[in-house]
Amino acid sequence: MPLRPITITVNGIPRSHAVEPRTLLVQFLREHCGLTGTHVGCDTTQCGCCTVHLDGRAVKACTTLAAQADGGEVTTIEGIGTPEKLHPLQQAFRRHHALQCGFCTPGMVMQGIDIIRRGQAGDPVTIRHELEGNLCRCTGYQNIVDAIHDCARQCSRGAATAAAGQSGLANGA
Amino acid sequence: MTMVDFDYTRPRTLDEALALLAAHPEARPLAGGQTLLPTLKQRLARPTLLVDLQALGELRGIRIDDGTVSIGAMTRHAETASHPGLAAAIPALAFLAGGIAHPQVRHMGTMGGSISNNDPAADYPAALLGLGATVVTNHRQIAADAFFTGLFSTALEPGELVLRIRFPVPRRAGYCKLANPASGYVTTGCFIAETATATVRVAVNGAGPCVFRLAALEQALAADFSAAALAGFRAGPQGLNSDLHATAAYRAQLIGVAARRALAMALRPPVGTATPLAA
Numbered sequence: 238m239p240l241r242p243i244t245i246t247v248n249g250i251p252r253s254h255a256v257e258p259r260t261l262l263v264q265f266l267r268e269h270c271g272l273t274g275t276h277v278g279c280d281t282t283q284c285g286c287c288t289v290h291l292d293g294r295a296v297k298a299c300t301t302l303a304a305q306a307d308g309g310e311v312t313t314i315e316g317i318g319t320p321e322k323l324h325p326l327q328q329a330f331r332r333h334h335a336l337q338c339g340f341c342t343p344g345m346v347m348q349g350i351d352i353i354r355r356g357q358a359g360d361p362v363t364i365r366h367e368l369e370g371n372l373c374r375c376t377g378y379q380n381i382v383d384a385i386h387d388c389a390r391q392c393s394r395g396a397a398t399a400a401a402g403q404s405g406l407a408n409g410a
Numbered sequence: 411m412t413m414v415d416f417d418y419t420r421p422r423t424l425d426e427a428l429a430l431l432a433a434h435p436e437a438r439p440l441a442g443g444q445t446l447l448p449t450l451k452q453r454l455a456r457p458t459l460l461v462d463l464q465a466l467g468e469l470r471g472i473r474i475d476d477g478t479v480s481i482g483a484m485t486r487h488a489e490t491a492s493h494p495g496l497a498a499a500i501p502a503l504a505f506l507a508g509g510i511a512h513p514q515v516r517h518m519g520t521m522g523g524s525i526s527n528n529d530p531a532a533d534y535p536a537a538l539l540g541l542g543a544t545v546v547t548n549h550r551q552i553a554a555d556a557f558f559t560g561l562f563s564t565a566l567e568p569g570e571l572v573l574r575i576r577f578p579v580p581r582r583a584g585y586c587k588l589a590n591p592a593s594g595y596v597t598t599g600c601f602i603a604e605t606a607t608a609t610v611r612v613a614v615n616g617a618g619p620c621v622f623r624l625a626a627l628e629q630a631l632a633a634d635f636s637a638a639a640l641a642g643f644r645a646g647p648q649g650l651n652s653d654l655h656a657t658a659a660y661r662a663q664l665i666g667v668a669a670r671r672a673l674a675m676a677l678r679p680p681v682g683t684a685t686p687l688a689a
Contacts, residue, residue, distance in 0.1 A: 238415050239417075259415060282515065295513060296514050301443065302443065304420070305440075351513065367513055370515065
């Protein structure tokens with residue numbers, strides 16, 4: 238099929254590329270934009286390592302066509318903080334030792350921000366339900382749940398929705 | 411996985427979408443893509459063109475009028491799960507929507523896409539059949555009893571598109587699924603509704619090749635809408651699915667479990683989310 242030009246605003250910057258219509262959003266991010274923080278774990282909608290925010294809502298970039306996101310806004314793990322100034326949820330992951338190998342972490346953080354944004358981080362049981370689409374083979378989840386719970390308690394939901402970018406929590410909020 | 415090659419288009423109007431589907435017999439409508447894209451990755455479908463329906467505003471949204479809830483085909487599961495008016499009118503339907511797959515899928519997946527696919531392990535077919543919903547297409551209105559015709563099969567004809575689903579608001583209703591703990595797909599589920607005119611409908615999903623009604627339970631519950639009506643009920647395994655997850659006999663057993671829990675929800679609105687498989 239002919240290449241189709243699409244434009245997706247990624248982390249606030251419009252990115253235009255001509256892509257095959259079958260290109261997945263995760264391929265667009267990794268191969269066309271060079272943003273390799275969004276991981277491909279299973280490629281079958283199960284593991285959640287590819288979770289990004291599309292127009293403010295967490296989706297799986299391995300099960301979304303790049304063309305579906307044409308004209309939309311995407312936030313990836315690269316768009317929420319920097320090594321010098323981590324996002325509050327990244328800080329919470331560090332405090333709680335919420336990662337070991339780190340492969341699932343970008344998806345966990347992006348999903349965690351979405352959980353907090355929707356006001357679903359008030360108790361560990363609800364957080365566990367909300368993480369049903371994210372797999373971690375290292376941690377046993379306990380510290381991931383703790384980090385999201387702790388971050389939600391420290392950052393008001395207001396801060397989560399009035400944040401820089403559409404992703405939620407402002408840096409340093 | 412590289413998908414088979416196809417073209418993509420995003421029409422701006424319903425007329426344009428219908429014209430594209432009519433002109434391209436090998437085209438497929440794309441709703442949320444949460445089933446279609448995995449299907450394409452496995453090369454179980456080979457459409458030449460995907461017609462993305464996301465820009466068609468008339469296919470979105472939930473309207474609640476006198477005794478009827480109307481849900482647009484492109485309404486996402488997350489919107490259905492969190493709509494305050496729907497949660498008040500048909501709490502069992504909002505509860506069901508909130509238990510489909512997981513949050514990321516619920517942000518993309520749609521009611522119209524789910525029912526058009528009619529996966530036996532899907533949730534919405536049980537709600538449509540249990541509530542006696544009507545499927546509104548570009549050609550006609552189809553009663554849920556006539557819509558779901560078999561394994562991954564519906565009454566939809568080529569070029570026919572689901573526009574909205576209309577649900578009569580029941581007096582009370584409940585849903586329970588016993589989900590596969592790894593995939594979340596329905597091993598067996600049951601939707602029970604007492605309609606506004608006091609008839610009882612019982613729909614079972616996940617257990618057979620296609621969602622079906624359970625006349626024996628409907629009659630028992632019509633006579634006595636209480637847990638006592640289910641005492642001693644046992645479903646038979648005839649015609650039920652057997653696979654590596656559950657035998658037909660086990661699914662038959664789960665029908666009774668799901669029915670009792672769905673009835674308990676109908677009798678006493680619940681708090682919480684999907685019931686785990688452990689019974």
